[in-house]
Amino acid sequence: MQTILITGAGTGLGKELALIYAQKGNTVILAGRRIEPLESVKQEILSEGGEAFTYQLDISNLESVKRTVGKITAKHDVTYLVNNAGTGCFGPLTELSHEEIMTAIQTNVLGTIFLTKELIPYLLKHGGSKIMNIISTAGQKGKVNESVYVASKFAVRGFTESLQKELEDKVHVVATYMGGMDTPFWDETNHIKDKSRLRSPREVAEIIVSRDGELEIHV
Ligand SMILES: NC(=O)c1ccc[n+]([C@@H]2O[C@H](COP(=O)([O-])OP(=O)(O)OC[C@H]3O[C@@H](n4cnc5c(N)ncnc54)[C@H](OP(=O)(O)O)[C@@H]3O)[C@@H](O)[C@H]2O)c1
Secondary structure (H helix, E strand, O other): OOEEEEEOOOOHHHHHHHHHHHHOOOEEEEEEOOHHHHHHHHHHHHHOOOEEEEEEOOOOOHHHHHHHHHHHHHHOOOOEEEEOOOOOOOOOHHHOOHHHHHHHHHHHHHHHHHHHHHHHHHHOOOOOEEEEEEOOHHHOOOOOOOHHHHHHHHHHHHHHHHHHHHOOOOEEEEEEEOOOEOOHHHOOOOOOOOHHHOEOHHHHHHHHHHOOOOOEEEO
16 A cells, blocks of 8 residues: 555545545545645545545745655655646737746646655655656647646656656656546636536546556546
């Protein structure tokens, strides 16, 4: 069994991954900026007899990453990091504010890199440790009105593929690519007209968990 740190675990795909991994007997550490959704997922896991802990974490803030990794590693032997937290950034490039662009890059790219860098020394203490990066089909091809989001996910793809080589035989690093899901991710944008037509995060999470021994997962 693993001790799994999942970012963005209060909602959407991260929540579903946390519920499934906990049902399989793993200990899950739920992280994100808002504590209320994390606590609600934790209660659901505890009520099913599973084990879960919550930690407030803003991956885009290096101080928060260092402080929270310190707290987590003082109490838990983390063997698996799921970099799921991410944010959208949609619209024609000329209409995006610098703040929107900064937030997307800071969260999706720097956040993923900061947290992974801080946690790798702990993951290396155990044989069989894993990292899973939730990317997107946006990490595979360009899309209209998604230039910054796509740029951020191409960056995570490059980061992931490089770590697969750098940590070969030490940490199993998984790249995960999926299309649209019906999650709160789309709540602040009209980029997608009807998100209810997208796949459920539960369905996607079940496929990911059933295949997470692979290096690349396309859902
Ligand atoms: N939905 C889709 O169509 C789709 C498709 C392909 C890939 N993805 C990717 O799937 C992942 C999960 O997204 P989702 O669809 O499940 O959306 P979501 O429900 O909005 O989940 C994103 C999670 O990330 C957390 N988060 C955002 N910024 C953060 C930060 N700075 N620090 C820590 N946590 C942060 C949010 O919680 P807080 O706000 O509480 O921090 C939220 O729980 C993302 O990486 C996304 O890019 C989504």
